[in-house]
Amino acid sequence: MALRSSLWYSGNDRNSYIHRAWMRRGLPREAFEGGKPHIAIANTASDLTPCNSHLNEVAESVAHGVWEAGGVPLNLPVVSLGETNVRPTAMLWRNLAAMATEEMLRANPVDGVVLLGGCDKTIPSLLMAAASVDLPAVVMPGGPMLTGHFRGAPLGCGTDVWRLSEEVRAGTLSREEFLRSESSMIRSRGHCNTMGTASTMACMAEALGMTIPGTAGTPAPDSRLLERSHETGRLAVELVARERRPSRVMTRGSFLNAIVTLAAVGGSTNAVVHLLAIAGRLGVDLSLDDFDRTGSGVPLLVDLQPAGRHLMDDLFRAGGLAAVLKEVEDLLDPEAVAVTGRPLVEHLAGAEIWDESVIRRRADPLLPDAGIxxxxxxxxxxxxxxxxxxxxxxxxxxxxxxxxxxxxxxxxxxxxxxxxxxxxxxxxxxxxxxxxxxxxxxxxxxxxxxxxxxxxxxxxxxxxxxxxxxxxxxxxxxxxxxxxxxxxxxxxxxxxxxxxxxxxxxxxxxxxxxxxxxxxxxxxxxxxAEPARGWERLYVDHVTQADRGADLDFLIGSSGDRVGRESH
The missing domain is CATH 3.50.30.80 (IlvD/EDD C-terminal domain-like)
Structure with missing residues (x-):
């Protein structure tokens, strides 16, 4: 198999010399010989995206796995959108982040990519980019934070912000007590510990087949996250060798599996616009009505905030997403594959529920019908x-x-x-x-x-x-x-x-x-006032409505890899 990166590095002419020489700042000659795939690590680490601030450490573990499997890891910082900081809303730049990542993957000498995300818009934008360029890709989610406590009670970040702030407005909680909870809310690295959009999209990535099964929901401080990151780096090299691309993994059946998963975990409504946008990039036939048809009658099995009581580290210790999916296995497409090359359902064989107060049995759901x-x-x-x-x-x-x-x-x-x-x-x-x-x-x-x-x-x-x-x-x-x-x-x-x-x-x-x-x-x-220039002008002129994923109209549809003309 001819590697894509060889279009840059093979040969003895001036241009291949330039490409190799400029990359020899730490890379040995062997990195350009013997068919070693070059793996980009699309890294959304940023101090201004606090939920992703630990991803440089995750990237190091991914890189170790890539080296071990015979590949060459390359850190590629990409646009990062911090949900809590960016004004007026991170969603304004989701499509920009996707477009920029797509173009950087297409423009650079890489054969495959590991997608590192965590905060709400980072995993959707990375998946949209990977779907459009269609290079071998795998997602490594950054994981949720550990649960903090205030006055002896667990705090669900986000959900309890809304609840406590309403209590202040109602006069049942003093503003001083409310502000005291601030330092308890965010206990560790990682994204929101509720079944908010970040946790939901990690689960969606796994249900779509784009993570190693069993990855979603691993807490950010848990050493097993780095173990799985190493494994993900190794897998990325295999994906290139087997030419296992997003278009082969994310089929219509995979998206229907994601809709079932969305209902069973009580996931965020934001997943609707994100899944529609990702499907649109692939040219997969997915509509708003599919969410109702496929999600209707799916029981809510996960007792997590905001729909329930517990938090993400509880879900992980109780058996994780695999245990949830095992309960609704008959509703999943048996042919939809994961990045491992095996059907997703095959990875559910050993799943167990270890705490039925967190993950309910199918016969005793939190709600019998929980679909969007x-x-x-x-x-x-x-x-x-x-x-x-x-x-x-x-x-x-x-x-x-x-x-x-x-x-x-x-x-x-x-x-x-x-x-x-x-x-x-x-x-x-x-x-x-x-x-x-x-x-x-x-x-x-x-x-x-x-x-x-x-x-x-x-x-x-x-x-x-x-x-x-x-x-x-x-x-x-x-x-x-x-x-x-x-x-x-x-x-x-x-x-x-x-x-x-x-x-x-x-x-x-x-x-x-x-x-x-x-x-x-x-x-x-x-x-x-309508914006006069820049990204906002482009966005307003071309964004689709929510029922089509709020993507840009000219980015919808399968694109694929197009290696640009060489110029120096």
Missing amino acids: AVLRGNLAPGGAVIKPAAASPELLRHRGRAVVFESIEDVHARLDSPALDVDETSVLVLRGCGPKGYPGMPEVGNLPLPAKLLEKGVRDMVRISDARMSGTAYGTVVLHTAPEAAAGGPLAKVRTGDPIVLDVAARRLDVDIPDAELAARRPATTGY
């Missing part, structure tokens, strides 16, 4: 999603009066006003926060509740938006409403006082006014 529900109606002709596992059961069928906010700034300005005309039966509607509208589709869909209702003991209300919400969040929240208001969707025509009808069982989301009246209304404007 896809809603349609005159408010969401392109679809909207809700996570029933994180919602209040009594609100899954609800009729209430709309209270409309034009932007998240409008929420901040008016939500806690005593004059706000709202009660616990109202439906909070937020618009102007979709892919184009903000832009970037920020995680603001889990609107805080009005202070005067919190003081009355109200802890959940129906909320509807064209935004996303954090995977660590909870509540009866309808998200990703498509088309969004800024793209002319019906959400732009809703007025305060309109009756909103939510019926999750019937998969409906409607404003109960005559169709003719809705059609005749002029849409509201959010007042957000």
